[in-house]
Amino acid sequence: MEYLFGILILLGALVFFHELGHFLVAKFFGVRVEVFSLGFGPKLVKKKVGETQYCLSVLPLGGYVKLYGEDPTQKLTGKDANRSFSNQPVWRRIAIAAAGPFANVVLAIVVLFIIEMAGLEPVVKGHVAKVIPHSQAWKLGLRSGDEIIEVNGHPLIRWQEDFLGRVGKSIGREVTLTVRRDHAPLNIPFTPEVEEQWNMFCEKPATGVLKGISVIGANASIGITRADSFAAKAGFETGDLVLSLNGVPVTYWYELKHYLSNIAQSELKFVVKRNEKTLDVLMKLPPEYFLLSSEQKEKFLGLHSYELFITQDVVPDSPAYKAGLQVNDRLVAMNNEELTSWDHLSQLVQVYGKDPGHFRLTYDRAGDLYIVQVFPTKVVQDHPCGVKEEKYQIGLLMNGQDMFVPPKTSFYQQKNPILAVWSAKKKSFLMAGAILKSIGKMLTGNIPLKAIGGPILIGKVAGDQLKEGIFPFLMLLAVISINLAVLNILPIPVLDGGHLLLFVCEAIRGKPLSERILEYANRTGLAFLLGLLILVFYNDISRYWVHILEFLKKISGLT
Numbered sequence: 001m002e003y004l005f006g007i008l009i010l011l012g013a014l015v016f017f018h019e020l021g022h023f024l025v026a027k028f029f030g031v032r033v034e035v036f037s038l039g040f041g042p043k044l045v046k047k048k049v050g051e052t053q054y055c056l057s058v059l060p061l062g063g064y065v066k067l068y069g070e071d072p073t074q075k076l077t078g079k080d081a082n083r084s085f086s087n088q089p090v091w092r093r094i095a096i097a098a099a100g101p102f103a104n105v106v107l108a109i110v111v112l113f114i115i116e117m118a119g120l121e122p123v124v125k126g127h128v129a130k131v132i133p134h135s136q137a138w139k140l141g142l143r144s145g146d147e148i149i150e151v152n153g154h155p156l157i158r159w160q161e162d163f164l165g166r167v168g169k170s171i172g173r174e175v176t177l178t179v180r181r182d183h184a185p186l187n188i189p190f191t192p193e194v195e196e197q198w199n200m201f202c203e204k205p206a207t208g209v210l211k212g213i214s215v216i217g218a219n220a221s222i223g224i225t226r227a228d229s230f231a232a233k234a235g236f237e238t239g240d241l242v243l244s245l246n247g248v249p250v251t252y253w254y255e256l257k258h259y260l261s262n263i264a265q266s267e268l269k270f271v272v273k274r275n276e277k278t279l280d281v282l283m284k285l286p287p288e289y290f291l292l293s294s295e296q297k298e299k300f301l302g303l304h305s306y307e308l309f310i311t312q313d314v315v316p317d318s319p320a321y322k323a324g325l326q327v328n329d330r331l332v333a334m335n336n337e338e339l340t341s342w343d344h345l346s347q348l349v350q351v352y353g354k355d356p357g358h359f360r361l362t363y364d365r366a367g368d369l370y371i372v373q374v375f376p377t378k379v380v381q382d383h384p385c386g387v388k389e390e391k392y393q394i395g396l397l398m399n400g401q402d403m404f405v406p407p408k409t410s411f412y413q414q415k416n417p418i419l420a421v422w423s424a425k426k427k428s429f430l431m432a433g434a435i436l437k438s439i440g441k442m443l444t445g446n447i448p449l450k451a452i453g454g455p456i457l458i459g460k461v462a463g464d465q466l467k468e469g470i471f472p473f474l475m476l477l478a479v480i481s482i483n484l485a486v487l488n489i490l491p492i493p494v495l496d497g498g499h500l501l502l503f504v505c506e507a508i509r510g511k512p513l514s515e516r517i518l519e520y521a522n523r524t525g526l527a528f529l530l531g532l533l534i535l536v537f538y539n540d541i542s543r544y545w546v547h548i549l550e551f552l553k554k555i556s557g558l559t
Contacts, residue, residue: 010477012038014104014484015063021103022065025096032083035066067096090507097499104485105428108478112424115478119413120471124159124215127408129252133340135212140190142179142213144254149185150178157412159215167192168207175208201437202385202446215407218253218341221306225330226367229302234283238328239306241273251405253305260301261294302367304330307342311399318395323372325363325396332369333362342398349376353392361394385446431482439490452536493525 015038026033032051037043039057046055057063069084081087085096115121126148131137148156148163152175156162167175170192177188192208199205220242224232242250246269250256266289270281292300308331314321331339334348335358352359353376362371376392383389414420442452491501502521506512 011060014481017103017107018100019063019065021099025099026067029092030083031085032068034068038063090503094503097496100496101485101488104481108428108481109424111474111478112427113420115474116414116420116423119411121412122409123412124407124409126156129217130214132212132344137210137212140188147180148177149180152176167210171208201441216404218305218307219405220250220253220256223304223306223309224302225364226302231301231303235281242270243273244271261297307403308339312397315395319374319376320395323374330364332364335360349392432486435483435486450539452539492528493521498525
């Protein structure tokens with residue numbers, strides 16, 4: 001029901017502000033407003049206040065304001081004739097028609113302003129949770145646990161904009177990162193590598209990247225392959241999540257590995273989570289442990305990151321299944337290249353999958369290493385942008401939800417109201433520009449029409465965002481409000497933009513358009529909207545057919 005609740009709140013707010021814009025400007029110019037309705041169809045609730053009837057109608061997919069004398073072909077007489085819409089000067093009619101989309105822009109700016117002033121936006125910080133060994137980032141000296149605080153002298157507040165955005169635009173130019181490590185700043189200059197990736201407009205522009213770095217890292221879940229290992233004898237079990245070591249909280253695997261490599265105490269107390277229970281595991285290290293290298297210490301203990309353990313059943317008849325891989329096997333190397341993370345494994349599968357017969361996977365089972373030849377399956381998938389993409393799979397699944405730590409975030413708050421308004425306005429106009437560009441891409445066929453969504457998609461997204469919290473829902477409200485403003489301003493008859501186009505033509509001609517032209521324009525606009533409505537409902541139903549059936553069964557009492 002949260003989806004129904006979400007769409008009612010979302011569409012209710014959007015429609016209310018849109019129609020309120022028309023209503024207020026019409027009232028300001030003295031035009032008589034006969035009906036102010038949220039929704040279409042039969043009226044559920046209605047009340048007349050003064051000369052206007054306010055009502056709530058059955059279908060919550062829009063709303064309308066009925067103005068006295070909207071029909072230009074209707075001949076009006078009497079004392080209220082000068083209060084009719086059609087008898088207003090053309091510039092007033094333009095203002096009334098434009099007021100709805102303008103109100104939606106104002107709503108988006110207000111919502112974004114509230115988000116910034118109230119500090120509701122969680123922003124991803126520059127905490128480096130993972131650096132892949134031998135990658136570009138590794139060779140530059142970046143390590144897990146570093147915190148990037150500046151990019152080219154600009155503070156890193158938002159990872160997406162301040163890091164990925166600035167690096168992405170710096171093709172062929174040097175970028176300097178200021179990194180905090182052990183409370184001391186460190187400057188790291190580098191030249192971004194170049195990649196081509198699909199964007200939301202179905203384009204593949206060249207983008208600068210720093211390879212091998214991520215704000216998402218493996219948690220401190222551990223795996224054990226040897227039953228006679230030091231860790232197993234101490235009481236550890238595969239899948240245990242380490243919460244702390246000698247009272248020091250542990251969040252990431254790299255933290256646990258660092259502590260175990262550098263610890264000077266021989267008596268260790270681990271607090272671990274096992275099957276939703278919290279328990280202590282005690283370990284006493286022998287003196288010779290402190291003479292070993294980091295790699296030797298890990299081997300001595302027999303503790304490994306759970307990330308590269310097979311945690312779910314191997315897909316039947318898949319390449320991995322045919323190679324004999326099983327649950328609790330630890331993936332060690334591919335073609336003699338040591339595996340460091342699940343992402344690393346996925347990348348190498350795509351690289352070596354193109355070279356059949358040259359794909360050798362090393363794995364650890366019960367402390368013994370095995371090397372098997374794997375023949376990845378090529379899968380051709382439909383990309384949302386309408387192209388075919390080749391990918392290679394070996395049939396291994398991973399439970400990422402229980403394996404990784406989300407990026408570190410903080411709540412961004414802009415305390416200066418002038419800067420907050422400026423930021424909100426800038427974001428709104430950027431959204432509007434992106435929407436217009438997307439519409440253009442759809443008209444030229446670069447973005448498939450199946451990407452268009454309607455009320456069901458909006459309801460699904462609104463419900464999901466409402467469950468996530470107030471910030472995602474408010475952001476969706478701002479985005480859809482800008483969408484509504486842009487779509488309504490398009491020069492399509494029946495929409496506000498169509499009315500504006502006709503009024504501008506009237507202003508240029510110096511006299512109203514003929515009734516025949518107006519009738520033809522309205523029929524064309526209605527036909528277009530009907531076709532668009534059919535398209536968006538078809539797309540929505542094809543996307544969520546199973547969910548729609550489940551919802552109908554639930555409300556009808558069949559389940």
